[in-house]
Amino acid sequence: MSSVSNERNVTAPTALPHVLIIGGGFAGLSAARALANAPARVTLIDRRNHHLFQPLLYQVAMAALNPSDVAYPIRAILRDQRNTQVLLAEARRIDLAQRRVELDNGALAYDYLIVASGASHSYFGNEHWATVAPGLKTIEDALDIRRRVFLAYEAAERERDALAQKAWQSFVVIGGGPTGVELAGALAEIGRHTLKDDFRHIDPRSVRVLLIEGRERLLAAFDPQLSADARRALEKLGVEVRTNERVTEVTDQEVTLASGERLPARTVLWAAGVQASALTQSLAANRDRAGRVEVQADLSLPDHPEVFVVGDTAKMLSAGKEVPGMAQGASQSGRHAARQILAELRGEPNARSPFRYRNLGSMATIGRASAIAEIGRWKQSGFFAWLFWWALHIYGLIGFRSRTSAFLNWGWQWLTFQRGARLITGERPELPEIGPADRHD
Amino acid sequence: MSSVSNERNVTAPTALPHVLIIGGGFAGLSAARALANAPARVTLIDRRNHHLFQPLLYQVAMAALNPSDVAYPIRAILRDQRNTQVLLAEARRIDLAQRRVELDNGALAYDYLIVASGASHSYFGNEHWATVAPGLKTIEDALDIRRRVFLAYEAAERERDALAQKAWQSFVVIGGGPTGVELAGALAEIGRHTLKDDFRHIDPRSVRVLLIEGRERLLAAFDPQLSADARRALEKLGVEVRTNERVTEVTDQEVTLASGERLPARTVLWAAGVQASALTQSLAANRDRAGRVEVQADLSLPDHPEVFVVGDTAKMLSAGKEVPGMAQGASQSGRHAARQILAELRGEPNARSPFRYRNLGSMATIGRASAIAEIGRWKQSGFFAWLFWWALHIYGLIGFRSRTSAFLNWGWQWLTFQRGARLITGERPELPEIGPADRHD
Numbered sequence: 001m002s003s004v005s006n007e008r009n010v011t012a013p014t015a016l017p018h019v020l021i022i023g024g025g026f027a028g029l030s031a032a033r034a035l036a037n038a039p040a041r042v043t044l045i046d047r048r049n050h051h052l053f054q055p056l057l058y059q060v061a062m063a064a065l066n067p068s069d070v071a072y073p074i075r076a077i078l079r080d081q082r083n084t085q086v087l088l089a090e091a092r093r094i095d096l097a098q099r100r101v102e103l104d105n106g107a108l109a110y111d112y113l114i115v116a117s118g119a120s121h122s123y124f125g126n127e128h129w130a131t132v133a134p135g136l137k138t139i140e141d142a143l144d145i146r147r148r149v150f151l152a153y154e155a156a157e158r159e160r161d162a163l164a165q166k167a168w169q170s171f172v173v174i175g176g177g178p179t180g181v182e183l184a185g186a187l188a189e190i191g192r193h194t195l196k197d198d199f200r201h202i203d204p205r206s207v208r209v210l211l212i213e214g215r216e217r218l219l220a221a222f223d224p225q226l227s228a229d230a231r232r233a234l235e236k237l238g239v240e241v242r243t244n245e246r247v248t249e250v251t252d253q254e255v256t257l258a259s260g261e262r263l264p265a266r267t268v269l270w271a272a273g274v275q276a277s278a279l280t281q282s283l284a285a286n287r288d289r290a291g292r293v294e295v296q297a298d299l300s301l302p303d304h305p306e307v308f309v310v311g312d313t314a315k316m317l318s319a320g321k322e323v324p325g326m327a328q329g330a331s332q333s334g335r336h337a338a339r340q341i342l343a344e345l346r347g348e349p350n351a352r353s354p355f356r357y358r359n360l361g362s363m364a365t366i367g368r369a370s371a372i373a374e375i376g377r378w379k380q381s382g383f384f385a386w387l388f389w390w391a392l393h394i395y396g397l398i399g400f401r402s403r404t405s406a407f408l409n410w411g412w413q414w415l416t417f418q419r420g421a422r423l424i425t426g427e428r429p430e431l432p433e434i435g436p437a438d439r440h441d
Numbered sequence: 442m443s444s445v446s447n448e449r450n451v452t453a454p455t456a457l458p459h460v461l462i463i464g465g466g467f468a469g470l471s472a473a474r475a476l477a478n479a480p481a482r483v484t485l486i487d488r489r490n491h492h493l494f495q496p497l498l499y500q501v502a503m504a505a506l507n508p509s510d511v512a513y514p515i516r517a518i519l520r521d522q523r524n525t526q527v528l529l530a531e532a533r534r535i536d537l538a539q540r541r542v543e544l545d546n547g548a549l550a551y552d553y554l555i556v557a558s559g560a561s562h563s564y565f566g567n568e569h570w571a572t573v574a575p576g577l578k579t580i581e582d583a584l585d586i587r588r589r590v591f592l593a594y595e596a597a598e599r600e601r602d603a604l605a606q607k608a609w610q611s612f613v614v615i616g617g618g619p620t621g622v623e624l625a626g627a628l629a630e631i632g633r634h635t636l637k638d639d640f641r642h643i644d645p646r647s648v649r650v651l652l653i654e655g656r657e658r659l660l661a662a663f664d665p666q667l668s669a670d671a672r673r674a675l676e677k678l679g680v681e682v683r684t685n686e687r688v689t690e691v692t693d694q695e696v697t698l699a700s701g702e703r704l705p706a707r708t709v710l711w712a713a714g715v716q717a718s719a720l721t722q723s724l725a726a727n728r729d730r731a732g733r734v735e736v737q738a739d740l741s742l743p744d745h746p747e748v749f750v751v752g753d754t755a756k757m758l759s760a761g762k763e764v765p766g767m768a769q770g771a772s773q774s775g776r777h778a779a780r781q782i783l784a785e786l787r788g789e790p791n792a793r794s795p796f797r798y799r800n801l802g803s804m805a806t807i808g809r810a811s812a813i814a815e816i817g818r819w820k821q822s823g824f825f826a827w828l829f830w831w832a833l834h835i836y837g838l839i840g841f842r843s844r845t846s847a848f849l850n851w852g853w854q855w856l857t858f859q860r861g862a863r864l865i866t867g868e869r870p871e872l873p874e875i876g877p878a879d880r881h882d
Contacts, residue, residue: 048865049591049595049863049864049865050864050865066507066508066509066510067507067864067866068507068863068864069507071864073639073863073864075639075640076639079638079639080638085641085642087595087598087599087875088592088595088598088599088865088872089599089872089875103875104871104872105599105871105872105873105874105875106599106873106874106875107875108875139864139866140866143866150490151529154490154528154529157528157529158528158529158530158546158547197520197521198514198516198517198520199516200526201526422490422509422514423490423491423508423509423512423514423580424489424490424491424529425508425580425581425584430545430546431529431530431545431546432546433546433547434528434530434544434546434547434548434549
């Protein structure tokens with residue numbers, strides 16, 4: 001190591017305990033922040049260099065925001081936290097006995113471990129659907145969905161067969177939770193407003209958007225009245241909502257429902273199921289069907305008080321009730337784990353306390369000016385709820401810069417119905433034939 | 442075709458002549474715009490859905506701007522031009538005898554053809570360098586370069602061998618034209634300012650940036666005094682400039698010079714040569730070493746007055762002098778070709794006129810607050826030239842939205858030395874081993 005880098009090293013003596021955090025999402029990041037002044041060496045690893053503000057990722061997929069509006073480099077966020085280092089690395093296996101984590105290349109020992117490796121999509125055993133029905137978890141996912149959506153209109157414009165054209169203009173969203181509702185609303189608006197004057201051979205306004213939910217209502221985590229409001233708002237945007245409906249097959253041509261009905265659609269988005277990160281398979285612990293680790297009341301692993309599992313990777317209970325898999329639960333759980341460690345580092349043994357989830361409310365947005373919000377007993381739907389949603393999310397975006405840029409992008413999009421980021425990048429599949437030779441009808 | 446789409450068709454009778462434009466860059470787009478009111482059916486095809494403001498593409502590669510700040514959907518730009526359609530398609534071959542263009546799938550006949558398919562990188566016969574020394578022509582190129590640059594710092598942070606670490610912190614830019622100068626200046630600033638506090642095991646300020654130019658001075662198209670000013674400004678930023686120097690080998694480990702000197706560097710960027718689009722190979726016409734088609738004075742093809750070749754695809758002369766391959770030459774040539782067609786469509790035969798290039802001046806920027814400008818006999822370097830460059834480029838960005846967003850991104854970056862868009866996306870290669878097991882020194 002050169003002398004230059006030595007003088008920049010973390011000043012804490014190496015004898016300090018090492019706290020290793022896996023994952024730079026809401027849970028991991030809030031854990032790291034809570035350890036800012038801890039008498040410990042803290043290492044946060046993530047296989048990506050950026051923290052992602054996942055509640056707004058669908059806006060990138062729908063071309064309203066840029067990737068850098070919703071993502072920010074983790075090392076820039078933790079830059080001034082001198083007891084903490086950030087490493088770009090992927091955790092492959094956790095060795096509880098040896099207290100070490102094996103990485104893509106190398107390994108790290110720990111005294112305390114916080115597992116916050118998040119979740120990915122689950123196709124409930126139909127993993128082959130992944131290629132035709134992408135889910136939305138990463139920036140790459142969002143750009144892939146954006147490419148598919150806008151390519152579908154390009155393909156429709158090239159297509160001459162009316163039925164085939166219609167299939168390119170049909171979008172199916174599977175899963176009626178907040179993400180599914182948000183995607184369906186945005187898809188309808190893209191056709192009806194954003195693209196309405198851009199084509200010559202198709203009418204983008206004739207877009208068909210289907211939202212399919214297995215349960216009896218959308219947004220099952222919300223009050224039934226708000227679910228009904230959301231459904232009405234979606235239908236007003238032109239979305240066909242199907243509840244109590246199960247998907248049995250998905251191909252790149254159509255979606256088949258349990259009823260036998262077949263929906264011709266070339267673009268299918270998956271917002272139905274999640275599954276805890278595969279990393280948890282190396283933990284000798286009980287896991288539920290979604291792969292989430294069952295943790296103790298203090299969020300530690302049974303028989304391993306030095307290991308915590310938090311966020312979407314854990315099945316967390318608070319006062320006997322399951323904690324929903326949202327940003328606030330993740331943040332709170334990461335902070336809780338860090339505080340347990342902090343107390344021990346400060347010589348307060350037996351200071352473990354059970355995790356208490358504080359529900360700050362839930363929201364979902366439907367299109368450009370409507371939302372539902374449920375905060376304690378306060379329930380609201382419509383434009384006012386949307387304004388509230390908007391202010392809260394702008395505030396939540398990390399870093400002033402992202403906030404201003406997102407504010408501006410949204411403001412402009414809202415005023416003009418445009419979506420500035422609708423670039424098609426990356427590979428593209430074969431498109432319909434252009435012809436006859438002099439087509440310009 | 443459905444009735445819905447029929448009622449939205451172009452209203453001009455199909456008997457009107459068909460003008461086909463290949464390429465939505467500066468040349469093709471300005472040709473299409475000049476035909477806005479022509480008695481013709483106009484079709485513009487491009488294999489991408491966006492026009493790219495190439496003079497600012499390096500800012501995307503250097504994480505200062507977002508892709509959508511410098512790119513805008515072609516069909517949105519031409520939305521209100523009712524005699525024009527835009528198709529996402531790739532031209533594969535031009536059949537001059539049949540007057541048709543074969544596409545990736547299908548074909549289009551034409552009465553007039555404007556070939557504006559641009560240029561790509563040329564590695565002067567060393568095409569295997571492409572994988573280790575990417576050039577900068579597309580949004581994908583820019584994101585690839587961004588990934589490589591910021592991954593290099595991540596790799597250096599993981600690396601423990603001092604020499605290997607140094608190679609990750611060494612960047613070589615090959616080619617001392619405007620793009621090479623701009624990339625080298627930005628690379629130096631990223632290490633010295635943007636990232637300076639972000640790492641624990643390396644000092645980003647010790648970054649090494651080499652700029653290699655085969656000719657005796659940088660920016661050979663400019664006045665020698667300005668070249669010298671630019672060199673001084675780069676050296677002040679810490680860039681090592683090597684002129685009169687040729688590269689003989691490039692690998693993912695090092696760059697070898699004609700002198701035999703070997704420069705260990707894991708990141709190499711190519712800004713040296715361009716080559717006209719391969720599409721021109723199907724034209725029976727003389728082409729120069731860079732593959733550019735030799736055109737008549739009016740920019741048409743010899744023996745084919747109905748075919749024009751413009752922009753980077755053509756070797757264009759104006760008053761006996763070669764037209765430089767820049768945005769203004771491309772725009773002017775596209776407009777000129779369109780006007781020749783327009784005159785004939787309006788029944789003014791023998792109205793062909795020779796192309797006259799009007800040099801509006803050239804500029805190049807060096808880092809965050811310096812530039813050189815040469816406009817006629819007015820020559821300027823330093824901060825004032827930079828301000829002028831900046832105002833001109835903000836103005837040049839298509840669409841108010843891109844302009845505001847870019848303005849904001851730049852303003853913020855300038856004030857804080859930050860680069861908000863430094864996300865690493867896409868695949869990443871294997872990184873150095875992390876270890877010993879408890880590394881946190």
